[in-house]
Amino acid sequence: xxxxxxxxxxxxxxxxxxxxxxxxxxxxxxxxxxxxxxxxxxxxxxxxxxxxxxxxxxxxxxxxxxxxxxxxxxxxxxxxxxxxxxxxxxxxxxxxxxxxxxxxxxxxxxxxxxxxxxxxxxxxxxx
Numbered sequence: 283x284x285x286x287x288x289x290x291x292x293x294x295x296x297x298x299x300x301x302x303x304x305x306x307x308x309x310x311x312x313x314x315x316x317x318x319x320x321x322x323x324x325x326x327x328x329x330x331x332x333x334x335x336x337x338x339x340x341x342x343x344x345x346x347x348x349x350x351x352x353x354x355x356x357x358x359x360x361x362x363x364x365x366x367x368x369x370x371x372x373x374x375x376x377x378x379x380x381x382x383x384x385x386x387x388x389x390x391x392x393x394x395x396x397x398x399x400x401x402x403x404x405x406x407x408x409x
Contacts, residue, residue: 304407308400312353312367315393320346345374360405367398 323342330338352370356363371394380386 301407304400304404308397308404309353309357311393311400312349312356312397315397316346316349316353319349356401360401360408364398364401364405367394367401371395371398 320343323339323346326335326338326342348370352363352366355366371391374394375381375387375391378386378390380390
C-alpha cells in the first residue's frame with residue numbers, strides 16, 4: 283500500500299518535471315532569440331547622434347518589439363502564440379528575403395518556426 287503511494291507520487295513528480303521543461307523551453311528560447319535580434323540594433327550608435335539615434339534605434343528594434351508582443355500573447359495562450367510564431371516566421375522570411383538563401387532562412391525563419399512548434403507541444407502536454 284505504501285509502495286504504491288510512493289510510486290504514484292514519484293510518477294506525478296516526473297510528469298510535472300517533464301511538463302516543466304516543455305513549458306519553459308519555448309519561452310526561454312524566444313527570450314534568447316529576442317536578445318540576439320536586438321543586438322543587431324546596436325550598430326546605430328556609431329552612425330547617429332541625438333534624436334536621429336533614438337529614432338534609428340527604435341526602427342531597428344521593431345522586430346524585437348513584435349517578437350516580445352507575440353511572446354506575451356503566447357505566454358498566456360500557447361496555441362494562439364504557436365500559430366502567431368509560425369505566421370511570423372513566414373512574414374519574416376518574406377520581408378527579409380530569408381527564403382532566398384539558407385543562412386537567412388536558418389537564422390530568421392527556422393528558430394521562430396521551432397519555437398512555434400514547441401508552443402504547440404507545450405499546449406498539447408498541458409491539456
